[in-house]
Amino acid sequence: MTFLNPAFLSLGIALSILVVLAMRSHTRRRRRLARFLGGSRAAQRLSQSDLYRLRVERILLLGLASLAFAGAAAEPRWLAEPPPPPPVHNVVLAIDISASMQASDVSPTRLAQTVEVASELVEVLGSYRVGLLLFAGTAYSLASPTYDHAVLLHFLSSVTPMASAYDPGTLLSVGIREAAALVTRGGEPDGRRSIIIMGDGETDETEAAIVRQVRAAVDQGIEIHTIGVGTEEGGEMVIPQATYQYGGPVVDASGAPVISQLNEPLLERISEAGAGAYAHADDHGALRDLNRVLEAPDDDAPAARYELTLLFIIAALTCLMAESLLDSRWRVRIAALVRRIA
Numbered sequence: 001m002t003f004l005n006p007a008f009l010s011l012g013i014a015l016s017i018l019v020v021l022a023m024r025s026h027t028r029r030r031r032r033l034a035r036f037l038g039g040s041r042a043a044q045r046l047s048q049s050d051l052y053r054l055r056v057e058r059i060l061l062l063g064l065a066s067l068a069f070a071g072a073a074a075e076p077r078w079l080a081e082p083p084p085p086p087p088v089h090n091v092v093l094a095i096d097i098s099a100s101m102q103a104s105d106v107s108p109t110r111l112a113q114t115v116e117v118a119s120e121l122v123e124v125l126g127s128y129r130v131g132l133l134l135f136a137g138t139a140y141s142l143a144s145p146t147y148d149h150a151v152l153l154h155f156l157s158s159v160t161p162m163a164s165a166y167d168p169g170t171l172l173s174v175g176i177r178e179a180a181a182l183v184t185r186g187g188e189p190d191g192r193r194s195i196i197i198m199g200d201g202e203t204d205e206t207e208a209a210i211v212r213q214v215r216a217a218v219d220q221g222i223e224i225h226t227i228g229v230g231t232e233e234g235g236e237m238v239i240p241q242a243t244y245q246y247g248g249p250v251v252d253a254s255g256a257p258v259i260s261q262l263n264e265p266l267l268e269r270i271s272e273a274g275a276g277a278y279a280h281a282d283d284h285g286a287l288r289d290l291n292r293v294l295e296a297p298d299d300d301a302p303a304a305r306y307e308l309t310l311l312f313i314i315a316a317l318t319c320l321m322a323e324s325l326l327d328s329r330w331r332v333r334i335a336a337l338v339r340r341i342a
Contacts, residue, residue, distance in 0.1 A: 001308065004075035012070020016063040023059045061323040068316035076308035088191030089128040090145040091294065093118050093152075094179040096199025097162045098136035098170040100260035103200070105235030106282070114198045114229050115156050117281050121196065122149050122156070124291050131182050136162040137171045137204070139178035144185050169204040172197070172270070173213040176224065180217040193222045194294060197270065198281075200230040201263030210266070214273045224274025225290060226267040229281045234261035 003009065095118060101111040122130055129145035132152050142155045179195045195217065203210065214224055236257040264280070271278040277293045279286035 002077050002079055003071070004077060006074055008070045008074035011073075012067045015066040015070065019062045019066055020059055023062070058323055058326055061319045061326075065316045065319035065323070068312045068319065072309050072312035072316065076312060078308065089125075089194070089294075090131065090183045090191060091125055091128050091194045091196065092131040092133055092145065092179045092183040093121065094133045094135060094139075094175045094195055094197050095159065096136065096170060096172075096175070096197075097134045097159065098199075098202070099161060099237050100170065100200055100202045101229070102161050102238050103230060103235040103260040104238065105231045105233065105260075105262075106229065109238075110200055110229045111159065111161050113281050114227075115159050117227060117229075117287070118198060119153055119156050120287075121291075122152050125149075125294065128294075131185075132156070133175070133179050133182055134159065134162070135171070135175035135178065137169050137174065139174050141178065141182050144182060170199070170202055171205055172199075172201075172203045172210045172266075173205060176210070176213045176217055176270075180213075180220060180222050183222060184220065193220075194225060194276070195222060195274070196225045196227060197267070198227045198229065199267075200260065201226075201228060201265075201267040202260055203263070203266070207266060207269070210270065211273050214270055218274055222274075223276045224270060225276035225293070226271040226274075226278045227281055227287075227290070228262055228264050228267045228278065230260070230262035232262055232264065234259040236260075 095111075095114055097111060101109065101114065103110050106113050118132075126149065129147055130149060130152055131145040132142040132155055134140045134142060143152055146152070175197065176195065179197070183193045183195055217224060237260050268278045277286075277290050279290045281287070
């Protein structure tokens, strides 16, 4: 323990000395009064107290109260301890960039909203190592977990959807598997590791295959969270125009527009099996809850200690209260009762 203003301690010692001198002077006056009343026995019968006795308990309580108030005024602080090293927390954002993420049931597109939410997450996770992975039927690692979040924001600003004949559509199990490999790359073996799957949940594989991959990741100590983008009503998909590639709406064999819908139940089951949390991109409350889960403090963190100034003030007030009760009538009654019993 240390004090920011130790000069007040000297003042407290001086005040305690004054208390002792004042109580000695008070005792001499009491003794003169006792002699005036006819001696010790006469004074005791008249006042029901020993006017000759030095009130040591009163001196002690008032002296301690003075020291406690001085200690509070000196602004006590706990001795600074070296802070424990921050827990290593690797987080990988795995973003679905398949053609369905071009659906316009949210403005402007699902992928655009996902990138916006991902950028906000990067800002929130400022003290964590964050990685970035894109996936459709194949996974594309853009960045291993890093503290250089400016690079991640740069990569996110240039994310484009995957609409290629060589990509087999959305395979969530591939995204989870590759994200699990990325989140463990270069990380501490005892650190916390999390994956956040961001997409609409549409996939071209069975749920059983996805859950198997989720459980494999959990067995490695990885927690999996999900963020859903889109609506249950769904929307039409548009392939963006690029070099050597025509853009336009995605249609089926009959020429009717293909409707893509949010598969929210699947994303919720993935997060449940992955010991994580689910949030919809439009639900700001759920996103804040997810942020709190990601920022949850370590269970082994030391408990906060009480404010020392408050403890000194409580000690001083306790001493003053005890001193005020020294001459109360209940003490006389208890003493008389003890004498009768004896």
